[in-house]
Amino acid sequence: MIYSPKSISNAVQILQDDPDAQILSGGTDFMVEVNFGHRAPTSVLSLRAIKELCTWSQQDGVIRIGSALPYAQMETGPLAKLLPALAQAARTVGSPQIRAAGTLGGNLGTSSPAGDSLPVLYALDATIIIATATGERRMAVKDFMVGPKRNALSKGEIITAVELPASTGYQGYSKVGVRNAMVISIASACLVHNPIDRSVRLAMGTVGPTIIRASAAEKWLGEECDLASASSITPAICAEFGRRCGDESQPITDHRSTAEYRRHAVSVITSRLLERCAAS
Amino acid sequence: MSQMIKVAITVNGQHTTAMVEPRTLLVQYLRDNLNLTATNVGCDTSSCGACTVHLNGEAVKSCTILAVQADGENVTTVEGLANGNEMHPMQQAFMANHGLQCGYCTPGMVMAAISLVKDIPNPTEEDVRIGLEGNLCRCTGYHNIVQSVLAYAEGK
Amino acid sequence: MSVKTRTRRDILGTSALRPDAVPKVQGKFAFSSDLWAENMLWGATLRSPHAYARIVSIDTTAAWKIDGVECVLTHEDVPGKPTYGLIASDQPVLARDFVRYMGEPVVLVAGDHPETCRRALAAIKVEYEVLEPLVDPEKSIDLSVPPIHPDGNLIRRQQIIRGDQSLIGEVVVEGNYELGMQDQAFLGTEAALALPDPGGTGVELYVATQWLHEDRGQIAACLNLPEDKVRLVLGGVGGAFGAREDISLQVHSCLLALRTSRPVKMQYSRQESFFGHVHRHPARIWMRHHATKDGRLLRVEARVVMDGGAYASTSSAVLINAVTHVQGPYKCEHATVDGYAVRTNNPPCGAMRGFGVVQACFAHEGQMDKLALACGISPVDIRLINAMETGDRLITGQTILNSAPVAQCIRETAEIPMPPNMTNDTDVLAIPGGSGLTATPSKIRRGIGWGVSIKNLMYSEGFDDFSTARCTVEDGRVSLKFATSEVGQGFVTLAPQIARTVLGLDEVFIETIDTGIGSAGSTSASRQTWMSGGAVNGACKLVATNIIAEVAKMRGLDPSTLQIQGTDIVDLSGNAVESVVAATKGKRFSETYEFHHQPTGELDENGQGDCHTAFAFVAHRAVVDVDPDLGLVKVVQIATAQDVGRVLNPLSLLGQVEGGIAQGLGLAVMEEIIVENGRVRNPSFTDYLLPTALDAPDVIARYVEVPDPYAPLGAKGVGEPPCISVTPAIVAAIRDATGVDLLRVPVRPQDICL
Secondary structure, eight states, rough: EEEEEEEHHHHHHHHHHOOOEEEEESOHHHHHHHHHTTTSSSSSEEEETGGGGGEEEEEETEEEETTTOOOOHHSSSHHHOOHHHHHHHHSSSHHHHHHOOHHHHHHHHHHTTTTTTTHHHTTTEEEEEEEEEEEEEEEEHHHHHEEEEEEETTTTTTEEEEEEEEEOOOOEEEEEEESSOOOOOEEEEEEETTTTTTTEEEEEESSSSEEEHHHHHHHHHHHOOOOTTTTTOOHHHHHHHHHHHHHOOOOOOHHHHOOOHHHHHHHHHHHHHHHHHHHO | OOOOOEEEEEEEEEEEHHHHEOOBBBHHHIIIOOOTSSSOOOOOOOOOOOOEEEEETEEETTTTSSSGTTTTOOOOOGGGSSSBOOOHHHHHHHTTTTTOOOSSSSSHHHHHHHHHHHSSSSSSSSHHHHTTTTTOOOSSSSSSHHHHHHHHHHHH | OOOOOOOOOOOOSSSOOTTTTTHHTTTOBBBBBGGTTTOEEEEEEEEEESEEEEEEEEEEEHHTTTTEEEEEOOOOGOOOOEEOOOSSOOESSSSSEEEEEEEEEEEEEESSSSSHHHHHHHHHHEEEOOOOOOOOOOHHTTTTTOOSHHHHHHHEEEEEESSOTOOOSEEEEEEEEEBBBOOOOOOSSOEEEEEEEEEEEEEEEEOOOSSHHHHHHHHHHTTTTOOGEEEEEEBBBBOTTTTTTSSHHHHHHHHHHHHTTSSEEEEEHHHHHHHHHHHHOOOOEEEEEEETTTOOOOEOOOOOOOOOOOOTTTHHHHHHHHHTTOOBBBBBEEEEEEEEEEOOOOOOOOOOOOOTHHHHHHHHHHHHHHHHHHHHHOHHHHHHHBBBTOOOBBBTOOOSSSSOOHEEEEEEEEOOOOOOOOOOOGGGGTTTTGOOOOOGGGOEEEEEEEEEEEEEEETTOOOOOEEEEEEEEEETTEEEEOOOOOOOSSSHHHHHHHHHHHHHOOEEEEOOSSSOOOOOOOOOOOOTHHHHHHHHHHHHHHHHHHHHHHHHHHHTGGGGGOOOEEEEETTTTOOEEHHHHHHHOOOOOEEEEEOOOOOOOOOOOSSSOOOOOOEEEEEEEEEEEEETTTTEEEEEEEEEEESSSSOOOHHHHHHHHHHHHHHHHHHHHHBBOOOOOEEOOOOOEEEEEEOOTSOOOOOEEEEOOOTTTTTSOOOOOSSHHHHHHHHHHHHHHHHHHHOOOOOSOOOHHHHHHO
C-alpha cells in the first residue's frame, strides 16, 4: 500500500492503522536498502504531498524547517543567509539530484553519525518536532539520536520539523571526504558562535556513535576568552581548541578511514573553524 | 508477492499505467513495465546518476524514487527529448563534441545537463562540473562532456 | 576531366563522429542489459560468503520448490570441462570441493523474475567448513602454507638477468613501493542473454565482452559443444578496461539456457559486479637503481610480487609485463629482476588498462625522482639524460625497433604552460577538500611531479593475436565485417574512416559484430587500432585493387597506372578516369584479410628474448594542490605529450587521453578495493570512489607524431599509455608539495598527514 496523505494529522492516523508503513521522505537512504534487498516494504507512507512539511518559516528568532524540505532549498536563497552553516552542510550532501530529494527529516530518521546536516542541528541546539497520535512532542536533538542509526522516535510518530535559533554570530561547517564532491563524511564539524550568551558551540560528526558536542572544549574556550566577540581568539587558542575537540571525539576505524586519521582530521577542522570565527 | 498497486504516470507525454509492487523503483517501472530501456542502472547506491530522468522538469535519480511516488506526475526520459525526428540540441551537442564513448552514462548525463542549463542558462565550466557531480563517467574523463554542455549553452 | 578537390569528410585524420553516437544519445542503443527475449528467464548466482572454505554439502531442494524457479545447477551439472581461464584453465565454472575467494560462484538458478531468483538463492543451503584464508602473497612464495589450489600457490616466477650482476653504481637509490587493488568500474555491469538452439544442440549468446572468439572457445569447452555450435554476438558494451577479458556470466547463462530450453538473461548488480570480474593486481615492488654520479642509469634491481588472487586469469602475462618494464623508458644495460605472480584467497586479478606496466611504472618513476634528488639534478633532466631511443636494447635484450620519441615527449610536456597559482578568488571546489570547506587557502601547498612510461602494444611471448576483417563493396557502398569488440574506444568510428580513405567511398556500414568471421583478438593491450585497423586496411586495399583491376579491364588500361585518389580512380597524370561510386555500380567486390603482427618469442630463464611486439611512450606532468594538515589533494592540471605515431581522429584520441588520465588519477588518490583477510569491504560506488567531474583535472595534451614503420596506419595504440605514468606523476607532485616520501597508492589522507 502507498499512502500520500496531504496533512500531518492524516499521516499520523495512517500510522495508527498501519504501524508498519515505512515513512519515506527524500528516499535517498531508503532506496539503497531496497536495492540491496535489505528492505521490501509492503506499505509506504510518503511525506511528499504534505505541503507544510516542505516549507520553512521564521518567527520570533526561531527558524522552523519542515522535515521534508529538500536540501537544495537550504543551499542558497534566504534560508542560506539565515543559517549559513546549514547551507554549507547542505552543499556537501550527495549530488544535485540527491540534494533535490534529501531532507533533514531523512538525516534524523536514519540517524547515521555521518549524516551531513546533523552536526549543524547539534551545534544550534535544534529542537525536533514530532507528531504523535495524541498531538505533538518536542525534544532536543541531543536526546533524539541515541546511537548509530538509532533514535528516540517511536512507532507511529513522524518528524515534522526542526526548530533552530536565528543567530547573529559566526557559524561554519566543514566536512572531510576523500573526493571533492559526492562523498560520505570521514569527519565533520559545525561551530556556532553566540556573542550574546558568550558561547561557542561545537558539534562533530562521524567521529563517534552519535554526533558529539565538544562540551569540555567549549567550556575551556569560554574560560580562556571573552566570547562577547571573537577578537580575543588567538591562533594558539585555535590550535589548542582543536586538540581538545579531537580528545573528545570517539572515532572508529572502518573501510572509509582510520580512527587516528578521524581524530586528527576533526582536530584540524575544528581548529580551522575557530580560526574562521576569529577572522569573521 | 506483496499486494500490487496501480500507478498512472505521464511518461514522455504519454499516459502510462501499470500494477506494480510497492517496492518497484521508478527506474524499474520505466525499464521493465514500459520497456523504456534508455534509462540505465549503473549502481545500487544512488551514486552514478546513469538513471537520471526529469520528474516534473527536475533532474532526479530514478533509482531513489518509488514508482508509486511518481503516481500522477510527469516523467521525461531521454527517449522523450527528441522533437519528432529532430534530436534535442543537447543530444546533438554530445554527439558533435564526442561527449560519450561507451554511452552508458549518456542518457543520465544528458538529462542532468539539460536540467543544469535550465537552472543556469550561461554556465561556466565550473558550473557544469558542479551540475554533473552526481553523474559518473568512466570513459571520457568528463572533458568532452563538459565541452558538449558548454557548446549547447552557447548555441542556444 | 580534372580531379574534384572537395574536402572529404570523415576520412583518417578528421574527428569523424561515432556512428553509434546517434542511438547512444537517443537512448536507442541496446546495451547487453537492455536485451530481452520472449519467454525469457532470469539467471542468478549464489556466491561464496567466505574467502576460503571446504564445501561440505549443497542442498538445493528448497530452491527447486519455489514457484517460478525453473532450474538450479551446481558443479555436477557442468557437461564439459569443469574449469575455464584465459591462460590457465584453473577456475571452476561452479565451485566443487572448495571456494577460494569471497564471491566465487557456487550455484546457479533460473527463474521467472529476478525476485524469484533472489528468493531461490536464499533458500539454497550450502554447508561450509571455513578455512584460514591465505592472504599474504609472501607466504605463497615461501611455500610456508599448503597449496590452496591443485596448480599450487605460485602462478609464475620470472627472472631477468642481464649484464654485470655485481655492478654497484656511484649513486644507489632504493625503495619499497606498493599498489592497492583497483577496479575497472565500467559503468554498465556484466549482462548477457543466452538463446538455446532447439534440442539443445547449440546456443547463441549476446554478451558484453572484449573478445568474442576467446569467450566462444572457453564456453564451448565447458558446455561440451563444438565451437561452431556456440555463436557469440556482441551485446552493447558499457565500458570494459580489461574487466571483460575474462569469462564472468558467459558459461553460466548458456548452461541455464540449455538446461531450461528457454532464453536466459543474466545481469549483475554493481555489488555483484565487484565480485564478478577480475581486478588490477595489487603489487609490492622493491627496486634499487644504480647510476653514475651525473645521473646515468646503469643497473636496475627489482623484486616484483603480484597478488593474483584465487585463480590465475592473466596473472602470468601481467607479471611478464611488469618485470620487462621495470627499467621504464630509459636506457639501462644491466638488470637483476625477480618477479612472482602468486595465488592467494584474495579476489582474482587479471587485466586492467596498463596490464602490469602501471605497477612497474609507479615504482620506476619513484626511483627516477630519488635518483634525481641524489644526483642533484631536476626530475626532467634525469629523464632526458636517460631517455630511450630507437635502436636501444631493453633489459630483455630486445631491440626497440619502433619509433621512440621519449625525449620529445618529455620536452613537449615541459613546454606546456603551468596553470595559474591559486588565488583568493579560486573557487572552493577547485581547492583540496572542495565543498567540504576544509581548506584554509594560505595553508595549501602546490607541487609538481613527473611520470614517463613505456608500454608494450599487442600480445607478447609468441602469441599470434591476429585480426580478421572483411570488406564488401557493392553499388558504391562499403560494408565492413569484423569481430572487434567495440567497448567505447571507438573502433566503429575508425574502421569507416579507414574504408573511406582507402576506397574513396563515403557510405560505410558496419555489419553485426559476432563470431561469424575470424577472430579479431581482444579489445585490450592498446591493440585494435593497429591490429583490426590493419585488418580493415588490408581488406579495403584488396578490394581497391580489385576495383581498379575491373576498371582497367573495362577500359583497356594497365591497372598499375591507376589508383584511388579522393573519391576517384585516377591515372598517372592525376586525371580522373571514373569515380569509385560509378566504377562499383551494379558490381560487388568482397575480400577478407587477416592481419598478423611480426612474430615475438619467449623469454628464457634469464628473461632474455624478443617477447614484445611494439612499444609506445608518454610523458605526464602533474600539478597538485595539497592540504598537508588534512592530507587532501586536488589535482590541478595534467600536461601530457603522447607518442601516438599518427593522429587518426583528434577528438576520439583526446577522449582516450582524458579518460585514461582520470583512471590514473583515481589510482593515485582515491580508488581501492579494500580487502581485509580476503573480504571485500567496499563493493559499492558509495565506498569505491571514482573521480567525479569535479575531481578531473585540467588536461592539456600534445601529440608527438612520428609514424611507426611497423604500424599499418603509422598509428600506435593510444588506450593504455594515458593511465600509466599519470599515477606516479601525481604522487610525485604530492611528494613535492609535502616532502613526504609516499610509496603507496592510492595515497590516503593519513599517509600524508599522520
